[in-house]
Amino acid sequence: MQSDLVLRVIGKILIPFILLFAVYVQFHGDFGPGGGFQAGVIFATGIIFYALIFGLHKARTVIPDNVVEAMLAGGVLLYAGFGIAGFLLGGNYLDYFVLSKDPIHGQHRGIFWVELGVAITVCGVMLKIYYMFASRGNSEEQH
Amino acid sequence: MSLSAHLPVLQVVLPLVSAPIAVLFRHGGFAAGIVTGGAWAAFATAIGLWLHVAEFGTISYHMGNWAPPWGIEYRVDRLTSFVLLLVSGTAAVVLPWSRASIDREIPEELHYLYYAMFGLCLAGLLGITVTGDAFNIFVFLEISSLATYVLIAMGRNRRALAAAYRYLIMGSIGATFIVIGIGFLYLMTGTLNLADMAVRLRAVENSRPVLVALAFLTVGISLKLALFPLHQWLPNAYTYAPSAVTAFLAATATKVSVYVLIRFYYSVFGESLVFEQLPLPQFMLALSLLAMFAASFIAIFQDNLKRLFAYSSVGQIGYITLGLSFGSLTGLTGSIVHLLNHGVAKAAIFLLIGGLVLGMTKPGTVTAEPSFDRLAGLSKRMPYTSFGIVIAGLSLIGVPGTAGFISKWHLILAALEQDQFWLVAAIVVSSLLAVAYVWRFVEVAYFTPPPEDSTSVQEAPLSLLVPAWLLVTATIWFGFDTTFSVGSASDAAQQLLKAAQ
Amino acid sequence: MAHFMYIATVFLMVAGLYIVMARGNLIKKLIGLSILQTSVYLLYIAPGKLLGGTAPILAPQYTVYSNPLPHVLILTAIVVGVATLALGLAITVRIREAYGTIEEDEIIAIEIELLKKADKLS
Numbered sequence: 001m002q003s004d005l006v007l008r009v010i011g012k013i014l015i016p017f018i019l020l021f022a023v024y025v026q027f028h029g030d031f032g033p034g035g036g037f038q039a040g041v042i043f044a045t046g047i048i049f050y051a052l053i054f055g056l057h058k059a060r061t062v063i064p065d066n067v068v069e070a071m072l073a074g075g076v077l078l079y080a081g082f083g084i085a086g087f088l089l090g091g092n093y094l095d096y097f098v099l100s101k102d103p104i105h106g107q108h109r110g111i112f113w114v115e116l117g118v119a120i121t122v123c124g125v126m127l128k129i130y131y132m133f134a135s136r137g138n139s140e141e142q143h
Numbered sequence: 144m145s146l147s148a149h150l151p152v153l154q155v156v157l158p159l160v161s162a163p164i165a166v167l168f169r170h171g172g173f174a175a176g177i178v179t180g181g182a183w184a185a186f187a188t189a190i191g192l193w194l195h196v197a198e199f200g201t202i203s204y205h206m207g208n209w210a211p212p213w214g215i216e217y218r219v220d221r222l223t224s225f226v227l228l229l230v231s232g233t234a235a236v237v238l239p240w241s242r243a244s245i246d247r248e249i250p251e252e253l254h255y256l257y258y259a260m261f262g263l264c265l266a267g268l269l270g271i272t273v274t275g276d277a278f279n280i281f282v283f284l285e286i287s288s289l290a291t292y293v294l295i296a297m298g299r300n301r302r303a304l305a306a307a308y309r310y311l312i313m314g315s316i317g318a319t320f321i322v323i324g325i326g327f328l329y330l331m332t333g334t335l336n337l338a339d340m341a342v343r344l345r346a347v348e349n350s351r352p353v354l355v356a357l358a359f360l361t362v363g364i365s366l367k368l369a370l371f372p373l374h375q376w377l378p379n380a381y382t383y384a385p386s387a388v389t390a391f392l393a394a395t396a397t398k399v400s401v402y403v404l405i406r407f408y409y410s411v412f413g414e415s416l417v418f419e420q421l422p423l424p425q426f427m428l429a430l431s432l433l434a435m436f437a438a439s440f441i442a443i444f445q446d447n448l449k450r451l452f453a454y455s456s457v458g459q460i461g462y463i464t465l466g467l468s469f470g471s472l473t474g475l476t477g478s479i480v481h482l483l484n485h486g487v488a489k490a491a492i493f494l495l496i497g498g499l500v501l502g503m504t505k506p507g508t509v510t511a512e513p514s515f516d517r518l519a520g521l522s523k524r525m526p527y528t529s530f531g532i533v534i535a536g537l538s539l540i541g542v543p544g545t546a547g548f549i550s551k552w553h554l555i556l557a558a559l560e561q562d563q564f565w566l567v568a569a570i571v572v573s574s575l576l577a578v579a580y581v582w583r584f585v586e587v588a589y590f591t592p593p594p595e596d597s598t599s600v601q602e603a604p605l606s607l608l609v610p611a612w613l614l615v616t617a618t619i620w621f622g623f624d625t626t627f628s629v630g631s632a633s634d635a636a637q638q639l640l641k642a643a644q
Numbered sequence: 645m646a647h648f649m650y651i652a653t654v655f656l657m658v659a660g661l662y663i664v665m666a667r668g669n670l671i672k673k674l675i676g677l678s679i680l681q682t683s684v685y686l687l688y689i690a691p692g693k694l695l696g697g698t699a700p701i702l703a704p705q706y707t708v709y710s711n712p713l714p715h716v717l718i719l720t721a722i723v724v725g726v727a728t729l730a731l732g733l734a735i736t737v738r739i740r741e742a743y744g745t746i747e748e749d750e751i752i753a754i755e756i757e758l759l760k761k762a763d764k765l766s
Contacts, residue, residue: 073163301742
């Protein structure tokens with residue numbers, strides 16, 4: 001699909017907005033529909049869209065495999081780390097009340113970071129699945 | 144709050160965190176260290192929990208400080224702490240063992256993923272056991288199952304892929320049935336907390352959705368625990384998985400499913416619904432007997448040693464469900480004890496077979512299958528491995544002085560309590576089938592002359608023998624000193640029955 | 645029509661289970677499995693909706709709220725379903741590479757053929 005001019009131009013215009021929309025869904029999740037899972041998927045969609053138009057190898061230079069694996073491990077660790085922070089600060093596991101002096105603010109803070117962890121992991125997993133399947137079997141097609 | 148108050152959650156979080164750390168560094172040796180460390184820490188946590196529960200009684204831990212039934216509760220009672228010890232203990236022994244074994248069985252660049260999956264599987268199994276929330280059980284079940292499918296697919300033989308696929312299909316159907324059952328319970332009670340659910344179920348006990356939920360849960364969990372007609376995924380999965388994976392799964396995965404079954408029967412539905420109003424005990428008795436006889440009988444005719452003991456596992460599950468079907472204290476105690484006794488013996492056998500496969504395989508070649516024609520005269524070449532398999536095999540038969548005798552003794556007592564003498568005969572006769580399949584190994588390994596070209600076969604290295612013999616010693620230990628095994632099992636059974644009334 | 649959603653759920657459940665059992669193609673089996681899992685989503689989600697209920701965000705003008713818990717549970721179940729499907733497809737890809745086919749009966753035929761050859765050799 002790399003020779004298709006229309007796709008390349010439209011893709012270049014759309015991809016930044018897809019990524020921006022992912023960030024919006026992520027951070028607006030407190031007040032409206034959204035959250036880490038959806039944001040991670042939308043972000044990954046943007047990258048996969050890029051890979052479809054410009055080729056897998058180019059997407060892999062933008063986000064290399066080891067970064068993807070670090071993302072899917074790092075997100076879980078961020079989530080679990082905030083859980084552990086809960087009981088280091090004197091609460092229970094995943095206790096966000098103790099993360100700040102004001103319990104409601106603490107809840108906000110906890111959910112923000114945990115959702116970020118979810119988004120990073122989901123995005124990593126989606127990209128990993130795509131990379132794995134797309135790179136299988138047709139190695140000569142990847143320039 | 145001190146760290147000891149967080150033991151229930153640390154139990155799951157320690158192995159769970161070890162898995163992503165292993166992925167993050169992408170190094171086999173480092174991953175081995177961190178996941179083994181996580182498993183040992185989980186074992187230490189389990190010991191701590193066991194001591195705490197034995198002294199102070201049930202622990203309830205509130206996730207995120209949201210009180211149950213709104214928040215997720217982790218609940219540790221006697222049975223939970225007993226199963227936690229079995230699962231984390233097996234992992235603590237199998238992981239150091241697997242270091243030398245997977246060097247041969249899994250490509251170097253996948254080692255860190257193997258350890259990560261092992262960590263996830265362990266965390267999932269511990270999570271199923273420790274959680275007091277119905278939906279949480281499903282989530283942890285899927286975490287452990289998905290990790291298990293990957294681990295099985297890592298086997299060298301391409302049949303491992305087919306086995307993993309089949310287990311994936313059947314395991315997912317089982318998990319879906321479980322979540323349908325939980326869904327019906329949630330619709331009827333409006334709660335997911337198991338303790339709260341039990342209280343609210345009293346009001347709607349005999350309504351049809353509750354019975355449907357019971358049916359879906361029973362079938363779903365039976366798929367997972369490989370109750371006889373639903374066991375089809377097990378033999379191939381155990382045969383073609385890497386040796387360490389087989390040993391770990393044989394000792395833990397089906398046992399945790401039995402735990403879930405006991406939990407739903409006694410702590411949620413209550414004894415009277417399951418055992419008095421429905422013909423479930425009779426049904427279970429029939430299936431258990433089928434498992435004890437048919438699976439053990441099929442085991443006798445297997446050519447592959449791993450497959451033989453895989454079928455034997457299906458048969459031994461029959462004894463566990465047989466104990467459940469009595470619905471009595473002695474029967475339940477027998478069941479719970481057999482979880483431990485069979486788990487330890489089977490883990491020992493599969494570890495020793497793993498060492499045996501390794502000893503028979505020349506470096507750099509595809510791993511050999513432990514088929515009987517290659518085992519001739521094995522006792523001369525691998526005396527410690529062969530002797531270990533025989534000892535653990537005696538425990539499967541239930542010879543006095545081994546752990547298996549203790550559990551079968553309790554099952555026989557339970558049958559006598561209800562004056563069912565024919566059941567006593569059935570237990571004894573089915574044990575004779577176990578004699579037959581263990582004897583096949585003895586005959587080939589001890590009384591057949593070794594072939595000429597067997598000089599390359601060597602005894603397994605010490606790093607494989609020590610963990611395996613630790614488990615073999617444990618089967619003998621639990622055959623003589625039953626203060627831990629029977630003691631905690633009967634405490635657990637008493638607690639369950641008291642709560643169910 | 646009060647029980648329409650239960651009929652739909654049971655239809656999907658049985659259809660999915662039938663496909664898993666009756667089809668020999670490994671991909672089709674996975675499709676059946678996904679349909680089976682989808683029926684569970686419906687089972688949980690539909691009773692959580694109240695006619696006229698809004699999203700459970702407290703506001704003075706609303707008094708009737710839908711139950712949000714099933715949605716959260718099913719989001720988790722969807723993730724599990726996606727993971728199962730991805731893993732199943734990955735294993736199918738590797739089966740295809742190892743056997744050259746994704747038809748169950750052909751795989752069994754290949755294995756039986758191998759067993760026969762091994763018997764002749766020994």
